[in-house]
Amino acid sequence: MSEQMLSKLRKSTRLALACGLTAGVLAMTGGAPVSAAPSTIVIGNFNPFSGADASFGPEMVAGCQPAIRLINAGGGVLGHQFSCVEFDTRGDPADAVPAANKMIATNSSLGGILGPSADEALATVPILEQAKVPMFADTGQAFFDKSSYHYFWRITPADDVKGYALALWAKKAGFTRAAAIFGNDAGSQSDVPTLLKAWKKLGGKMVDNVKLALDQSSYRTEIEQMLASKPQVIFTEIDPQTAGTFLSELQQLHGLIPVLGTEITLQAPWLKAVTGAIGKQAMTKYITGMQPYAPTAGASWTTFNTALLASKSQVPQPSQWSSDPYTMTYYDGVVTMALAMLSAHSIDRGKYNKSIMAVTEPGAGKTIVHSFAQGKAALAKGEKIQFVGAGGSIAFDKWHNSSGAFEAAVQVKGNVKIVGEVTANQIAALTK
Amino acid sequence: MNLYVLSFGFGLITASILAIASVGFTLQFGVTNILNLAYGDVMTGCAFIAYLVTRAGGSLAEALLAGAASGALASYGLNRFVYTPFVRRGTRMFGMIIVTISVSLVLQNGLQGIFKATFFSLALPRPSSYTFAGMIFTSQQFVIIALAVVAMLFVHALLSWTKLGRAMRATAADPELARSCGIATDRVIDVAWLLSGALCGTAGVALALNVTSFTSTAGGQFLIPIIAAAVLGGVGHPYGAMVGAVVIGLSAELSAAVIPPSYKEVVAFLILIVVLLIRPQGIFAEVATQKEVVA
Numbered sequence: 001m002s003e004q005m006l007s008k009l010r011k012s013t014r015l016a017l018a019c020g021l022t023a024g025v026l027a028m029t030g031g032a033p034v035s036a037a038p039s040t041i042v043i044g045n046f047n048p049f050s051g052a053d054a055s056f057g058p059e060m061v062a063g064c065q066p067a068i069r070l071i072n073a074g075g076g077v078l079g080h081q082f083s084c085v086e087f088d089t090r091g092d093p094a095d096a097v098p099a100a101n102k103m104i105a106t107n108s109s110l111g112g113i114l115g116p117s118a119d120e121a122l123a124t125v126p127i128l129e130q131a132k133v134p135m136f137a138d139t140g141q142a143f144f145d146k147s148s149y150h151y152f153w154r155i156t157p158a159d160d161v162k163g164y165a166l167a168l169w170a171k172k173a174g175f176t177r178a179a180a181i182f183g184n185d186a187g188s189q190s191d192v193p194t195l196l197k198a199w200k201k202l203g204g205k206m207v208d209n210v211k212l213a214l215d216q217s218s219y220r221t222e223i224e225q226m227l228a229s230k231p232q233v234i235f236t237e238i239d240p241q242t243a244g245t246f247l248s249e250l251q252q253l254h255g256l257i258p259v260l261g262t263e264i265t266l267q268a269p270w271l272k273a274v275t276g277a278i279g280k281q282a283m284t285k286y287i288t289g290m291q292p293y294a295p296t297a298g299a300s301w302t303t304f305n306t307a308l309l310a311s312k313s314q315v316p317q318p319s320q321w322s323s324d325p326y327t328m329t330y331y332d333g334v335v336t337m338a339l340a341m342l343s344a345h346s347i348d349r350g351k352y353n354k355s356i357m358a359v360t361e362p363g364a365g366k367t368i369v370h371s372f373a374q375g376k377a378a379l380a381k382g383e384k385i386q387f388v389g390a391g392g393s394i395a396f397d398k399w400h401n402s403s404g405a406f407e408a409a410v411q412v413k414g415n416v417k418i419v420g421e422v423t424a425n426q427i428a429a430l431t432k
Numbered sequence: 433m434n435l436y437v438l439s440f441g442f443g444l445i446t447a448s449i450l451a452i453a454s455v456g457f458t459l460q461f462g463v464t465n466i467l468n469l470a471y472g473d474v475m476t477g478c479a480f481i482a483y484l485v486t487r488a489g490g491s492l493a494e495a496l497l498a499g500a501a502s503g504a505l506a507s508y509g510l511n512r513f514v515y516t517p518f519v520r521r522g523t524r525m526f527g528m529i530i531v532t533i534s535v536s537l538v539l540q541n542g543l544q545g546i547f548k549a550t551f552f553s554l555a556l557p558r559p560s561s562y563t564f565a566g567m568i569f570t571s572q573q574f575v576i577i578a579l580a581v582v583a584m585l586f587v588h589a590l591l592s593w594t595k596l597g598r599a600m601r602a603t604a605a606d607p608e609l610a611r612s613c614g615i616a617t618d619r620v621i622d623v624a625w626l627l628s629g630a631l632c633g634t635a636g637v638a639l640a641l642n643v644t645s646f647t648s649t650a651g652g653q654f655l656i657p658i659i660a661a662a663v664l665g666g667v668g669h670p671y672g673a674m675v676g677a678v679v680i681g682l683s684a685e686l687s688a689a690v691i692p693p694s695y696k697e698v699v700a701f702l703i704l705i706v707v708l709l710i711r712p713q714g715i716f717a718e719v720a721t722q723k724e725v726v727a
Contacts, residue, residue: 050541052649054549184694211694215653217449217642220442220568221688224435240551244645252561252570269550273645276553316548 039109041080041347043068043334046103046115046124047138048091052215052239053119055269057086060114060138062321063330065314066307067372071334074373077341082111082334084314089120096120097127104131111347112337114138114330118159118187125152134340134353136333138326142190146399151353153336155329155394157292157403159187162262163194164430165290165406166235168422170260171202179208179231181222181238181246188237191262195235198430207231212246214239219246220253227254237262240273248277256286265289266409266416268320275411283411293405293421294325294391299370304331304390323416325391332389336360339375339387360394360402362386434566439689440682441567447681448580449638453654454661454673455587456631460507462604462668463624465525466515469532472655473539474510474629475636478503479646480547482637486555492575495554496637503633504626510535511625536652543648551645554637576638583631587670590627600624604668657684657697660704666714675715679703 045064049057064084072081087103089096096116104110104127112134116124121139128135129149137144137152140159144152157165170178180195182188189211199206207229210222223246226234236259238246243265250256256278264270266289275283295301308318308327321327340355341347359375366386369375378385387394396402406427408420453475460468481502482495490498518531559570569577591597602610603620611617639654640646661680665672680700687699707715 050544050549052653054544054647054649058549211692213694213697215650216684216696217639217654218442218446218685219693220445221435221439221685222693224438225689225693228435241643241645241647241650244551244553245643248644252559253568273551273553273647276551277644279558 039080040083041077041111041341042083042085042107042109043111043337044103044107044113044115044133045084045086046096046100046113046135047089047117048119049086049088051091052241053091053117055240055267056091056117056119056138057088058316059267059321059324059327060330061086062308062311062315062318062324063327063332064114064334065311066304067331067334067338069307069311070303070372071338074376077338078345078347080109080347082338084334087113089116089124091117091119093120093123096124100124100127104128104133110349111341112136112333112349114333118185118190125149128152132350132353134337134349134356136330136337138329140187140190144399145401149400151349153333153356153396153400155332155389155391155396155402156326157406158401159190159262160194161403161427162237162290162406163191163196164198164427165422166191166195166260166262167198167202167204168426168430169288169290169406169408169420170199170233170235171204172420172422173233173258173260175204175233175258177205177207177230177232179210179226179229179234180206181208181210181212181226181234181236183214183238183242184211185214185239191237199235201430212238212242214242216242216245218249220249222246223250223253231257233258233260235260237264239264240270243270244273244277247274251278251282256282259287261287261289263289263291263325266291266411267324267326271411280411280413284413287411288419289409289416290406290422291409292325292329292391292403293407294323294328295407295418296323300388300392301328301390303371304328328389328391332387332391332394335372335375335389336387336394338372339369339379339385342376342379343385357396357400359385359387360396362393362395435689436686437566438568439685441564441569443682443685444567444577445569445573445642445681446685447678448577449635449642450657450661450677450681451580451674452583452631452638453635453658454665454677455584455670456628456635457658458662458665458668458670458673459587459600459624459628459631460511461662462670463600464511464515464519464621465668466511466519466528467525467532468510468515469529469655470510470535470539471632471658472651472653473536473543474503474506474632474651475639475654476543476646476648476651477506477539478633478636479640479650480543480552481633482640483552483554492554492556492572492641495556496579496634499633499637500630501633503631503636504629507625507629507632508622512622540648540652547648549647551647552640553645554640556641572641576641579634579638583634584674587631591670596620596623657700660701663714664704664707666716669714669716672714672716 047056068082118139142160208226339359341352344352344355367378367383405424406422409416478499482499485495485498559572599615599620661676662673665676684696684700688696
């Protein structure tokens with residue numbers, strides 16, 4: 001054997017020995033670094049953060065951040081901390097579908113999501129269902145009232161339920177002639193059929209029903225036509241920019257008449273747009289909003305609000321979300337997912353999803369808990385729990401929907417003031 | 433009051449804003465052949481400048497001046513430092529459209545990043561309403577209409593009676609020939625972008641005044657009617673843009689008096705399609721010409 005071949009043999013022997021030693025060490029340690037950190041569970045905030053509905057995203061973050069603050073402060077779930085990560089759908093299915101696919105493909109530690117909204121739900125819910133991603137959706141589309149999606153959960157009222165609430169409040173306020181001014185987007189239009197049905201059932205007359213093209217520079221002709229039919233009140237759901245233009249033009253042309261809107265009417269972006277357009281006094285005097293009943297009191301809300309106000313570095317001007325029922329439902333969604341994981345002793349999405357109903361529905365012998373910390377402590381003792389969220393009790397039906405009463409509210413000096421309520425029983429009576 | 437007369441008045445307001453905007457847009461295209469799809473976002477940026485001026489206690493006149501000045505500077509800067517380098521590197525028309533779309537996205541997201549996803553209103557006193565010939569206007573709307581008339585007269589005078597205007601028309605018609613005739617086309621293009629930018633900024637402030645509450649996407653949403661007005665009149669023809677603006681503005685409002693208002697935009701674009709089927713070059717252009725971008 002030549003010197004060259006011997007040298008090569010020694011080199012290859014040394015290489016083989018090195019590989020063998022390495023393999024041996026890896027085998028002893030299980031092939032993993034000695035001190036592996038458990039992965040952080042990602043809660044996807046899957047909503048528009050840009051485009052026409054860019055205001056949805058910050059509202060969602062305002063619910064997610066206080067929830068993970070409390071979860072992480074409470075030791076996390078099964079050794080895992082939580083984080084909120086934004087996934088921008090741009091409010092358009094064409095952008096939302098790739099965003100959903102990317103979110104699923106690039107986040108192996110995705111625990112669940114908040115969203116999707118009405119802008120992208122129809123396109124993305126099937127994708128999320130197939131990937132077994134529990135989703136606390138904020139879409140109100142009636143399509144999901146009786147769907148068979150196992151991973152779809154909704155603790156915001158469906159749009160069609162809002163129609164009943166609007167009609168009931170207007171009747172209570174003594175109105176008999178109304179105009180329906182709703183945006184021509186799918187989310188707003190889904191309120192209209194039940195509103196028309198309920199208003200007629202209550203003896204009211206809908207004198208005008210307008211599908212408004214959104215974000216136009218003028219609605220003066222539409223306003224003149226509407227006023228010609230002499231409504232006493234306007235039912236509405238239109239986006240903030242459209243509302244600012246429409247209501248300021250109504251004010252300029254003839255002065256305002258009472259306006260009764262859905263919960264969007266009480267959300268910070270709408271309030272900002274319309275207050276800037278018509279002034280604070282007019283806001284208080286003429287604009288009433290109906291939102292899901294979410295009293296800003298009680299142990300659950302206090303826990304949520306304290307954590308929200310402490311989340312200043314992640315949530316700008318956090319107090320603007322303190323009474324926002326959607327922000328509360330996002331918070332409740334994250335806490336519910338965390339408690340369900342603890343209940344199922346698993347962060348596996350396919351496993352813990354079944355426990356979501358178990359930790360929220362009432363039942364004999366259950367411990368009622370108002371926070372993640374209380375829930376974790378009770379579960380650790382082997383107790384069964386019912387989580388009551390910042391937005392109130394959560395009672396899912398067999399299609400995973402939970403809705404309840406509505407409250408009427410007005411804006412007074414920058415704060416939302418509750419002026420009355422429409423009960424779940426009253427709504428139920430109309431739906432029969 | 434008669435609904436159609438009222439709608440006509442309302443249409444005049446929309447047409448006025450469209451006229452200011454579309455003449456600026458078409459000037460940019462006419463002189464340099466750049467279809468600037470960031471135009472609407474520059475309008476929005478100028479609306480935000482006006483907002484800051486009024487928040488600091490400025491009047492409507494000061495807000496309009498600030499908007500016009502910022503629009504002029506922004507448009508000049510865009511052309512000189514962004515678009516022209518691409519053109520000189522050989523980017524052709526379609527490529528330039530992609531560049532302007534990119535600029536639009538940068539501007540829109542930049543504005544949203546600075547001002548956040550919320551709504552703004554110019555901090556001006558609420559105007560009074562007046563009835564004139566069966567139509568209702570506010571004092572601010574009279575200002576918008578007056579501005580549009582003054583702007584159109586100014587553009588007409590500039591193009592018809594000044595050396596600069598003749599140079600702009602020559603550059604628009606044939607830039608190579610204009611250069612060989614001794615026209616400093618670079619300077620002409622700069623002035624065209626300054627002027628069109630001033631119109632863009634003024635239109636942005638007028639739009640913010642009209643819609644009352646605006647956000648970072650307001651101008652972008654208004655871009656389609658602007659392009660429609662410019663195309664209807666013949667792209668690159670300021671007089672055509674004026675006529676196009678009146679047609680689009682009036683038809684949108686008048687149609688809302690007859691058909692469901694959710695279709696009012698559709699009517700305006702149907703008119704555009706019908707006109708283009710009969711005259712593909714638009715109302716005022718003599719013939720449909722194909723020319724490349726100019727730098």
